[in-house]
Amino acid sequence: MSDYILNKDYFIGVLEDLAVLAEEKKVYFSELDSAIGDGDHGMNLSIGFREVSKNLEGWKSEDINTIFKNAGTALLDKVGGASGPLYGGFFMKFGVPAKGKEEVSFDEFIEMMEAGVAIIEKRGKASVGDKTMVDTLRPAVDALRAVYSEDDMAPKEAMKKALEAGSAGSDSTIPIIAKKGRAMRLGERAIGHRDPGSASSVAILEIFYNRMP
Amino acid sequence: MSDYILNKDYFIGVLEDLAVLAEEKKVYFSELDSAIGDGDHGMNLSIGFREVSKNLEGWKSEDINTIFKNAGTALLDKVGGASGPLYGGFFMKFGVPAKGKEEVSFDEFIEMMEAGVAIIEKRGKASVGDKTMVDTLRPAVDALRAVYSEDDMAPKEAMKKALEAGSAGSDSTIPIIAKKGRAMRLGERAIGHRDPGSASSVAILEIFYNRMP
Amino acid sequence: MKRLINDPYDVVEEMLEGYVLAHKDHVELLTEGEAQGRVVLSKASKNKDKVGVIIGGGSGHEPLFLGYVGAGFADAAVIGNINTSPSPDPCYAAVKAIDKGKGCIYLYGNYAGDVMNFDMGAEKADEEDGIRVETVLVTDDVISSENIEDRRGIAGMFFVHKATSAKADMGADLDEVVAAAKKINDATRTMGVAMSSATLPSKGGPIFEMEDGDMEIGMGIHGEPGVRRGKIEPADRVVDQIMEPILADLPYVKGDEVYVLVNSLGATPILDLHICFRRVAQILEEKGITVYKSLVGSFASSMDMAGMSVTLVKLDAELKELLDYPCDTPYFTQI
Amino acid sequence: MKRLINDPYDVVEEMLEGYVLAHKDHVELLTEGEAQGRVVLSKASKNKDKVGVIIGGGSGHEPLFLGYVGAGFADAAVIGNINTSPSPDPCYAAVKAIDKGKGCIYLYGNYAGDVMNFDMGAEKADEEDGIRVETVLVTDDVISSENIEDRRGIAGMFFVHKATSAKADMGADLDEVVAAAKKINDATRTMGVAMSSATLPSKGGPIFEMEDGDMEIGMGIHGEPGVRRGKIEPADRVVDQIMEPILADLPYVKGDEVYVLVNSLGATPILDLHICFRRVAQILEEKGITVYKSLVGSFASSMDMAGMSVTLVKLDAELKELLDYPCDTPYFTQI
């Protein structure tokens, strides 16, 4: 397993797929946000990933870190709102462990994920149970590390477990009240609704999984 | 026939019925006005006749002229728009030939109608064919005088003919363009719609007829 | 119905009661006698010896007319029922209250009902008090007739009222004020588009049904039918269709200067108005017409109607001076 | 959808292009570098040596925020996408453009997204340029939380921006400006009701469905759900339900003076607002609270949302002076 690598093409493919995803799920994400937020989560991601997609070709000769720094900056600059700095931060930090690299090991990939999720937690001052994207991402990364390093699972298999943990995390946002984000003011009225950011995070993880060799 | 009289009770009854009419047909008159005007003809008459109705009790001891002067003034003051001065004027002038009287002959009644219609024509600068209330009222008064004086018809019979002529006059507004009022600017687009004022005039004539002994 | 009212028969009285409380620094309500509580008076003009400027018309077009009563602007507004001209007595009472011996001018949109009622008010002022009252009708709606004198008055009323009031405030006599009113009216052109009907309180619903997604070019501010109904198009295409008849209606030449108003009929957001303004500016730029100044907002509404109109005033030095003249009213203040 | 836009992805850029053309006497757009074309600058404040006041937030609330940039009011507005905070770089660029060595204050509504982005802008200004930027969050929406510091900012932002800007314009230092901002925010309470959702251009329809005839008490200006949905009631009853939580939220006592804002969220006509104002005035009268001044109109919208909010500012001599301070912007001018 130690010769498992994720190369630049993989990551570029992920960004390409994310741009497609943002268009395809625009309405779905926005509708989740309409119920307990302001109805723009889908549009926000679409605006951000259109910018990524517009510039991606020009970034392809850069190292993985720079590509993700550019992608994160595009999200940060073009989106705004809560998801701009959160997902923008995610991608900007995600590339850092891959600085100067054209490919990474799976351990490095886990490090990248951890770096991305950590900045979301930090910026959003959110932890699991607050009904945010962290409810998807933290269990996913934790599961990833656990099953890969502890259970010695194959990378793609491990990513599948991470995705399942993230998906369960997103489901867990449904029956609870929100402690962060717009839904926070709704109290009990947020109960019964999935957090939109937790749903987009599942979709993002799914792309990382699907693209894996 | 020369001993046929219309007494004050008749006229008071007419005003009472008009107040009921204005409520009952409010929606109908406004809908006609929506098609080629501004949708308020029913509300205008309702506002006016509510004021009449509110004060009528206090006027009952007055002569016929004063009663109608008060009613016309109420319409003039409370309604505004085109129908305020037109119907207001109608009732203010309608009573004049009955000045100081508690009852009138049918000849005098025709004179009253003529006086009312004439002020509408004057104020509105309108004549038959302009697609206004005049298209109802002028043929009605002309028919009334013609059949009563020339054909020697019984008063109520004559009023029936007047009503029929008015009704036909209102129908005649449907296929034509308007030369007065808001519908004037519609050109061909006014064709196919009945003039709302011509319809309310028919309804008013009908009450004068129905109440006749 | 998405409206906040009480009894539909009370809307105008309650609005006026609220209005004079909310804007007590600027205005008061003339309640006694003939005014019937339908005359809004400027407190500023009380002690000013000048020709009186009286504007008015039906309710439901706020901030027209009462919003423009105040210092440097109109001396009084006469307020009718919704979509309905005021009756003659309040028109007369406004003259009585305002006249300083220099006569008054009535300014309002060219509608049959308004003409009848205001004319009767003017007659009464003449007959009973010998006060001279002149009238200038606003006729800015290019699409409403081929004959200018048959046209309706819509958002351009704002400019006609503004400039005429300035002229009076500068101390001009009645003839000069009338001339100024005619001049600005001659220079003003408007056309609009609507995407919904206003809600009539008396009906508890729209004046007429309009399918969501439809628009009507040339609709009047009382919901009078326009010239063409179709699907809503992109803002730029809608503006193109509005600007064409406006620009064709006056000889505009390269180098002309215009004052622009992009007006919301009620429910069209300021955001959209600026997208429309952008296209207006592009078109004018192409024609070599300079935008002197512009206003973007709801200056003449039809309650909650979704829609927009564009007004151009072709300027000369005098009109600029009149439109730039300072004023201070609850809905338009300019230094 | 009853809106006049072109491509939904272009609405903000096109609005801004139109805005700075329409109001070129007052403002300009900062386009280069980090500003990303999202910073509206006051022309008046250019040569004024003072603490910089920067307001901002998502688009779709016009005339908030850009409408209040101008003389005596804000120095800059940073403009986000619809219902979305601006990103950090324009927040930073506004500071760079405005700062005169006396530091700047950020003022905006208390929303997680805004806080994150503006905070990053402030950090950058500190790290890269050593400019001190303080932040005061507006938290006037009484119904949005029990804890004042968790509350949203809605129409009361107008007053907080106004008074703080006046303080800065009078020459106060940054600490004094911050203190004034906190003071006016502490004195300001708002609550609203909505009768429809705004139309989201990106969706081509309402954010959420609301049955015609329903209202939702306490809804946010981005369409965030409120506390109670029911049938629309008469205006007086609706105002009663809004005034109660407001009056319960501060110790108001007989003899207090308040500044009142009755605000349209977009599609609610000025006519209705005055009917509502009338009831507000009645309630205050009953409580012995004096209306010092009032504003009635659309000061903080949610595009074409039908709805209304009431804001009360409890006044003292200093707040009166700050709110009365003259200003001249495209959407608020006061002599």
Ligand SMILES: Nc1ncnc2c1ncn2[C@@H]1O[C@H](COP(=O)(O)OP(=O)(O)O)[C@@H](O)[C@H]1O
């Ligand atoms: N403080 C926070 N920490 C982590 N995630 C957050 C926080 N606030 C909001 N979010 C996430 O952002 C999502 C909303 O994103 P979006 O709708 O794009 O932004 P906005 O709330 O500004 O409209 C929420 O569903 C939630 O998952």
Ligand SMILES: Nc1ncnc2c1ncn2[C@@H]1O[C@H](COP(=O)(O)OP(=O)(O)O)[C@@H](O)[C@H]1O
């Ligand atoms: N100049 C006129 N002469 C005669 N009747 C007229 C004239 N103008 C309008 N009308 C009548 O008035 C009716 C409209 O009345 P109403 O709707 O109450 O007033 P408004 O047109 O001011 O809204 C028209 O249907 C028409 O019959």
Ligand SMILES: [Mg+2]
């Ligand atoms: Mg959102």
Ligand SMILES: [Mg+2]
């Ligand atoms: Mg009518």
Ligand SMILES: [Mg+2]
């Ligand atoms: Mg009418």
Ligand SMILES: [Mg+2]
């Ligand atoms: Mg948002």
